[in-house]
Amino acid sequence: MNDPQPAERAPFATADRPGRDLRARVRVYEAELIAFRRDLHRHPELGRQEFRTTRLIKERLVRAGLAPQVLPGGTGMTVDIVPAGTPAGTPLLAFRADIDALPIDDAKTEVPYRSTLPGRAHACGHDVHTTVVLGTALLLAEAARTGELRQPVRLIFQPAEEVMPGGALDVIKAGGMAGVGRIFAVHCDPKVEVGRIGLRVGAITSACDxxxxxxxxxxxxxxxxxxxxxxxxxxxxxxxxxxxxxxxxxxxxxxxxxxxxxxxxxxxxxxxxxxxxxxxxxxxxxxxxxxxxxxxxxxxxxxxxxxxxxxxxxxxxxxxPPVVNEQESIDRLERAMQDRFAAGSTGPVVEDTEQSLGGEDFSWYLEHAPGALARLGVRAPHEKGVRDLHQGRFDADERAIGIGVELFCSLALGPAEA
Known part of the structure; x- marks a missing residue:
């Protein structure tokens, strides 16, 4: 997977229309990102065994001119994108992805990218989350080189979300939250139609012991x-x-x-x-x-x-603990989503979401910085019924990848933390 040639690149902004061409930039990477997600889907790895996944992410980030730091356990990594001239101590805006799979069989037989490993499947959408944050890193690396990015960003590729109490603690122990002022994540939601996100202020998941x-x-x-x-x-x-x-x-x-x-x-x-x-x-x-x-x-x-x-x-x-979404972080997500996708939409692009009784280790990050977890719509409009999470037939409408990348990039390219 190579960087697009310069002739293919659209600017991130023009003087009178800041960020207007972000969607065009996302589309340049769209085919590559979908191929990357399908590769991860074919080769799922369980918590703290994600060595191949880690290698692929690292190789792509290095080709983009970035310097990822693999976690001490050998799986997962963080990578910072710091614009030139950023004052020391400026808070980092963080985006987190979880990279592990589940110990269940992939029951999909109609897709060419079904899991090749018995008893292993990306049945929770972590391959989508990973690809969204990877795409965000690629675009923001370009934005930093062109002067469009005006705040430092940290991308977190976390192992072992499905292994309680969660690989988030591995990231935190390695210093992954040092200097972070705010953090965001998305989680696939098969009940939400692609093109929309679900938001909730306060607890969005439950504690589970x-x-x-x-x-x-x-x-x-x-x-x-x-x-x-x-x-x-x-x-x-x-x-x-x-x-x-x-x-x-x-x-x-x-x-x-x-x-x-x-x-x-x-x-x-x-x-x-x-x-x-x-x-x-x-x-x-x-x-x-x-x-x-x-x-x-x-x-x-x-x-x-x-x-x-x-x-x-x-x-x-x-x-x-439960994931407790902060009001200001939810407001930022809603504004970014409305600004990017509301125009011309046939329906709402933001919807209220219910609190889940499931656990999610993104909560550990929120012990160190405010932030929010959004539910990323992945249900195809024509699909009847719901392929629920943690089921072997779960799959995602891959248009959600570009939507997630554009949403995160909009947050990063918007006003910096005060």
């Missing part, structure tokens, strides 16, 4: 349960009572939910077991509830366990 509760006792005979700890009854009471007790202890406005998916105890009908397990998830719509949940569960489990004389241990795995 995992827990494993173990109970232990001396064991015994079912003829004499009073002489031992009846772990089957104890673990059953935990499964039945804890969700309700938890809900009553948490502020209902937080939308906290405890749901168990696995219970195990015993191996014979006349033996009281010595060990029992209960496993499930905690989801929470608000950051305050996410922070309070482990302490509340510790207290409640202790009370129930004491009633049954059971020894207990809680292995609580932090997942991710």
């Amino acid at each position: 995992r827990l494993l509760l173990t109970l232990d006792g001396p064991g015994g005979h079912t003829a004499r349960p009073h002489l031992t700890t009846d772990l089957v009854t104890a673990i059953a009471r935990m499964a039945a009572d804890l969700p309700g007790l938890f809900a009553r202890r948490m502020d209902p406005r937080w939308g906290a939910s405890l749901v168990f998916g696995r219970i195990a105890a015993g191996s014979a009908p006349n033996v009281v077991p010595q060990h029992a397990e209960l496993e499930g998830t905690v989801r929470c719509l608000e950051l305050a509830g996410w922070r309070e949940a482990p302490e509340v569960l510790d207290e409640l489990i202790g009370r129930v366990a004491e009633t049954h004389r059971a020894k207990w241990a809680l292995d609580y795995h932090r997942g991710v």
Whole structure:
């Protein structure tokens, strides 16, 4: 994939029409970006195994004259584009892409770019996210050379978004948020038609944690349960009572939910077991509830366990906090989208979106800088039904790539942070 020849390039702007020709510049790269996305789709890699993906991104950025820095783990990278004369300490505007795939089969048989690896598929749109941020890097590298870019930008290609608590922490540990003043990302949404984005101020995803509760006792005979700890009854009471007790202890406005998916105890009908397990998830719509949940569960489990004389241990795995979109960042996204795409559109280009109960590790970045996650429409107008995320038949209308690139470039080429 080579840079377009100079004769093919349209200017980013004219003196009286700043940014007017951005769309033409995006179109120059459109075929290359679609081919790049299809290559990633054919060769999906799981979290922290994205070595080929990382190599391809790095090679393309280097050909564009950029100097990407691969993360210490060998997958994922950051790359800065700093216009000449930028004062030291100027906040960076960041754009993030996640580059990993899911451990599921690609069920699409009608497309030539379906996954070539059994049990691996880009069924969440990360190949689209990656291509959008790559395209943004290519265009902004040109804009920096021509003097159009007036603020420093960081492009983040993050590994392991699907591996909780998420590869965002790898980026942050490596210094990837140092100097960032604001950060944006998009996530494919098959419910939103291509050409539109979904926006929401405040929490747009939920927190999602995992827990494993173990109970232990001396064991015994079912003829004499009073002489031992009846772990089957104890673990059953935990499964039945804890969700309700938890809900009553948490502020209902937080939308906290405890749901168990696995219970195990015993191996014979006349033996009281010595060990029992209960496993499930905690989801929470608000950051305050996410922070309070482990302490509340510790207290409640202790009370129930004491009633049954059971020894207990809680292995609580932090997942991710909710993504909480900042008002100013959402306003910027909406203005950029309306300015770029509203004229001549047959319908709205921005729509309200609901909060999802899914987790997204973009939330970790928002602990360090304000920002927002937008839902990028990828549903073809003619398509009946919805190919949902994390399903083997998921696919995206590839026109969304150019829309995402133009949206991000509009944000970067607009007014710099005050």
